[in-house]
Amino acid sequence: MSLPSSHPEISEHKHSGKTCPVTGKGHEWCPPQPGDSRSPCPALNTLANHGYLPRDGKNLSVFDIISALKAGYNLSTFLAAFLTIGGFILLRRLTNVDLYEIGRHGRVEHDASLVHRDTSEGQKYAPISINQRLVDRLIADAKTGDEEGEGPEFGDRRILMDASDVARARIRREKESPRLDRMHAEIARGEMAIILGLWETKAGNNAGVPVEWVREWIGHERLPKDWKPTHVQGFRDVVRRSAAIRKAMEEQRKAEAEQVGEKHPPNVRSGTQVYLT
Known part of the structure; x- marks a missing residue:
């Protein structure tokens, strides 16, 4: 799709801070741009899309995430700290992280996401789409x-x-x-x-x-x-x-189990639970 002549080139839309260079606002929504880091977590991705976290999703400290959870979602300090510190422990990280690292399978991330496919066998990171x-x-x-x-x-x-x-x-x-x-x-x-x-x-x-x-x-x-x-x-x-x-x-x-039991009652005469079909 071609862009209007007044529209800045996408290559100039670099998210190096919390303010979006296109909207010029700190918390205006803007989707991630090429090179931005994102995770399977909609909560953190949303904070980055709105500039509560650095919009590029990179080099995030414990304090960055705690502050963003409080400012963006109005979480209590204790809840924000509990979630963030617990996440860093599960990630086995002591230093700053990029958002994509939160998608490391089996740490904080898990299968049976409500809106993401499960991680394919042999893959280290979960799908973010x-x-x-x-x-x-x-x-x-x-x-x-x-x-x-x-x-x-x-x-x-x-x-x-x-x-x-x-x-x-x-x-x-x-x-x-x-x-x-x-x-x-x-x-x-x-x-x-x-x-x-x-x-x-x-x-x-x-x-x-x-x-x-x-x-x-x-x-x-x-x-x-x-x-x-x-x-x-x-x-x-x-x-x-x-x-x-x-x-x-x-x-x-x-x-559900009771409904299945009603549809398939056990055959008590056989001495074993053989379900009738």
Whole structure:
């Protein structure tokens, strides 16, 4: 695609700091440019796209990331420090990192991502490209019509994603992927628990995150235009919401198992559990 004559050449659009040289603003959204470093983590990529982190995503210190998490998402100091220091420990790094290093498979990064393909066998780093088909499926998991005022007929603006919806998505992806160990399963739940607490809104008796915000953030790595910080997101709330996702996953798996049992009752006369088909 050719650029207008007034448009600066892409080669001049170098992200060496937090301010975008094209927009001239510190926190205006701008997608990554050639040479910028990005990871499979939408939270950190979004911070770089908005200039809370250096836009090139390179040479990031512990303090850079803590400050960006606080400024961009309004996380508490303790939560931001816990996530950042824990991440550096898992990465086995004592010095600064580029964003791509966070994609080192099996450290902070894990299979069964909600919007990224699993890491191919033999690869050290996970894919960073967003799979829009997985984004659509994630949004569809919230369009269950189980709550008043929800359902596909109302469009994205009327649909709120809650812990039950996240649980449904996590179960689906974990069925499609290699088994997660306990630590990475907790990381996977915690990622969405933060967002549920950060962006929760209410509509009538329903509470959750507008799926249009989820699509904007996880599908385009951009902060929702209509969102303004209303509170500091703390550690305890994230733990509570992660536990709610885990409980919802357990309940949904139990319900699925019971449905399978009803469809395939054991043949008790044989003395063994041979399922009838």
